[in-house]
Amino acid sequence: MTLRRIGLGMLAPASALILALLVSSAALLLIEKSPVDAFSSMASYGTTTDSLISIVNRAVPLFLAGLAVAIGFKMNLFNIGVEGQYRLAALLAASVGAAVTLPAPLHIALIVTVGVAVGAVWAGIPGVLKVTRGVHEVISTIMMNFIATGISAYLLANYLRAENAPNDLIIKTPPIPASGRLPALNGLFGLTDRPDLFGFVTMAVLVGLGYYLLVWRTRFGFDLRASGLNPDAARVSGVHPGGMVIRTMLLSGGIAGLVGMSDLLGFFHRYTLDFPVGLGFTGIAVALLGRNHPAGIALGALLFGFIERSAQILDLEDVPKEIIVIMQGVIILSVVIAYEVVRRLIEAQEVRAAAERTRAASPEATGVPA
């Protein structure tokens, strides 16, 4: 029966995926392209070793962004500001990292700590506003995104930029010295002569594990989930609502601060104007896809990583890459619906199973727990 339940559980994402394929096929047909060709070249390109490495690299920040959003969702707190939090965090962490020289582990730890702290502070402000002034966090976190964009542009242009070489027009911070760069993991997996597999993958795994333990195995996690399920009952049980909001926003922002670290420590080694953007918003979708569970979020992040990577081949097929945006959108929508349908299926199945069991049991079982 549990096997069947796992099967049913997989049904939701699988049917969502199929629906997404169907809808994007329809879109492709509309522009007179062959869906079969497009998808098969995506599949073969997306599964090469180089692509797999790239997919994992892309998934790491999405996973972290998904966790940052999910921890808020667990108590019905909507942190829409992961975007601004990670970008400001990446900028300041890169600047601090470039300004000092320390032994390698300490240097990296310092950069990561600065990122976490900046993310936490930036998310903490909406938390404090909510508790003290009743400002809804959706509004304040969106506003904080704009402010973060403005502040980082200002800081970067006026205070934190490096001297550019004569023909270099891209504004960027000075590079982080070698001691502040995270080595790739290629050696561990025998992936020589391949693109780098960023070292921050390990950190992502640890954070995912930590998230699981924190939410499901600790007192704090219980308070958090209780506040999400029934805020009044949580309060009566002794959870201080204001404190809970602030702590959760700090945590969410702290995780958000990690989002940019993988690319910063593993690839860019500085903050530049072409640093990845939009990860915070995609993180919301990933958290929804993964139903706020770290395993689901990991799968969702990998799926999005796969779609983005394999879409690059579409240029060669002369298909507009934007088709993947349709796919991602449909996946999110249909997953939400499919989960509900499957939940009802599972419920109906449990009822049937119970009916069979009780029919077999003696009539004495009536009305009392069987």
Next chain:
Amino acid sequence: MSDRDRAPTVELRGITKRFPGVVANQDVDLLVESGEIHAVVGENGAGKSTLMKVIYGMQRPDEGTILINGEDVHFRSPKDAIEAGIGMVHQHFMLARNLTILENVILGAEPTVASVIRFSEARDRIRELAGGYGMALDPDRLVENLAVGERQRVEILKVLYRGARILILDEPTAVLVPQEVQGLFASLRGLKRQGVTVIFISHKLDEVLEVADTITVMRGGRTVAAVKPAEVTAHRLAELMVGSELPRPEIRESTVTETVALAVEGLSLRGDEGQEVLRDVSFRIHCGEVVGIAGVEGNGQSELIEAIMGIRAVEGGVVRLGERDITAWRTRSRRESGISYIPEDRHSRGLLLSAPLWENAMLGYQTRPPFSKGFWIDRQGARGRTSEVIDHFRVMAPSSEVSAHALSGGNQQKLIVGREMTSGPKVLIAAQPTRGIDVGAQAAVWEQIKQARGAGLGVLLVSADLEELIGLSDTLWVIYGGRLVAHVDPRTVTPEELGGFMTGAGAAEESA
């Protein structure tokens, strides 16, 4: 039209309904005649609510036939039932708190012209309906500002507005004080005169005998008897239900000590809109003492409890636990120092409905053993304690893994009472502790309270059940308009006298 050739309004034949691990209804037959008030009684978990939900189309029976006015029906959802003229008011209210009465009543059945809601038309209909049944209600008031009794009338109006001719009420009197119960019964008799058929569930057997034309008794998922009130007594009914005597709360010798467990001194506070809710309230609860507070809902008792629990800020005054001034403490510290709390509304404040029972059993106690060890949740310890609570308080549940909404209302209440009493509190704040609990289990809860009191527990008891208040309390206060207006002796006061004090009459007499 003669009565003889008219088919019964509701007839159930051989209804069976199963849930995971439980058969809620087994081969149930029920006969409700047109235009009667039909009561359904039975133990917690006997299957009453489930049976009503079957009639209302919320649960589909696994087996059996439903005949409405002689016609075989298969409802797929409450919508079908509403079309067939059936309406139901649930055991746990389902109103939107921040909408007005008007909006709540028409929600889902709005009169529209070109999809514009015709509020004025609806307002008139509601006034007319309410007036016709003797329920005075202003359609434009916000539901969150209503007392429970009024909320219930809104629920009933909502159902009548949809044209219900068969009205199902699940434990309508559990939340009402005696005056409100009389008001409700008057409304029901009014409905009956207009030919509406009423089915209602209650654990209060005296009321059932007073208002019902026919009484169906359920036990263990089956119907065991259908009787006329003239043929039975409350004792006999209880026997039919649980096979035991009808319990009464009575005080034994006093166990009140000199030690103060909890003291409230000069407490004042204001409500959300700045109105004065409590004024200069002072009383003491000694170890081994049950202090009862009698009052019509909305006279400040909820706020008093919230102030004691640290959920609501006070404007003036002091709350002391033993010697310590706890006025500024947070709820968690208060609970950890030994204050337990049974909230009056189990769904909105006492439970995480979609969480498993073992998580519900730790709600409020998540910071201490056996539920947690330091920073970590102790799952094994929590499950162990949950099983203890389930056994000791006879909560009917298949296991501690099922979610709380799989329990019947009374069993949810027993779980909460068990949770709050098993922690060995110094002070128990009990608001409507036996609300929705059947007579047998009620006696068990009273016995638990008495035992704990004998062992030095101080209890603050707020209850709409005057017999419970009089029977359990060592000291009894009456709250009216946010003030303690009378201090009465529970050994001599009668429910009628108490009712008088509660409505503000003759307040001066015995005031302390």
